[in-house]
Amino acid sequence: MPELLTGDVAENRNVSANMKRSHFYVCPICGNVIHAMGEGAFSCCGVRLPALEGEAPDAEHGIRVEDVEDELLVTVNHPMEKGHYISMLAYVTDSRLQMEKLYPEQMAQIRFRRMGRGMLLALCSRDGLFVQKM
Numbered sequence: 078m079p080e081l082l083t084g085d086v087a088e089n090r091n092v093s094a095n096m097k098r099s100h101f102y103v104c105p106i107c108g109n110v111i112h113a114m115g116e117g118a119f120s121c122c123g124v125r126l127p128a129l130e131g132e133a134p135d136a137e138h139g140i141r142v143e144d145v146e147d148e149l150l151v152t153v154n155h156p157m158e159k160g161h162y163i164s165m166l167a168y169v170t171d172s173r174l175q176m177e178k179l180y181p182e183q184m185a186q187i188r189f190r191r192m193g194r195g196m197l198l199a200l201c202s203r204d205g206l207f208v209q210k211m
């Protein structure tokens with residue numbers, strides 16, 4: 078309905094749904110995270126959500142990956158304070174997504190089941206989405 082009112086109709090061009098083309102939407106009010114395999118129009122708390130634009134990690138949001146047994150240990154050396162923390166880490170390949178919510182005071186570190194080539198995503202509660210190919 079909101080897209081009808083604004084005239085911004087989202088055409089879904091990702092019908093084949095390669096998950097590396099996934100879009101993430103974050104509500105600025107409640108922090109809800111929405112994942113979509115294609116384009117879409119999503120709202121939360123009465124706010125229309127734009128798709129996040131992923132950036133290459135900077136010095137403060139560097140994503141480190143280590144092999145641990147049959148898993149990947151993914152770490153972001155970043156503050157984990159209320160108001161500024163890594164709120165989500167995700168591992169995306171062509172056909173799969175692993176996503177884990179993080180909270181202030183815990184380490185920004187997750188073990189993901191190895192799935193092959195893909196992308197690692199780190200969502201900072203203040204600075205946005207960072208994406209690293211692997």
Ligand SMILES: [Fe+2]
Nearest residue numbers: 137201203204
């Ligand atoms: Fe940050």
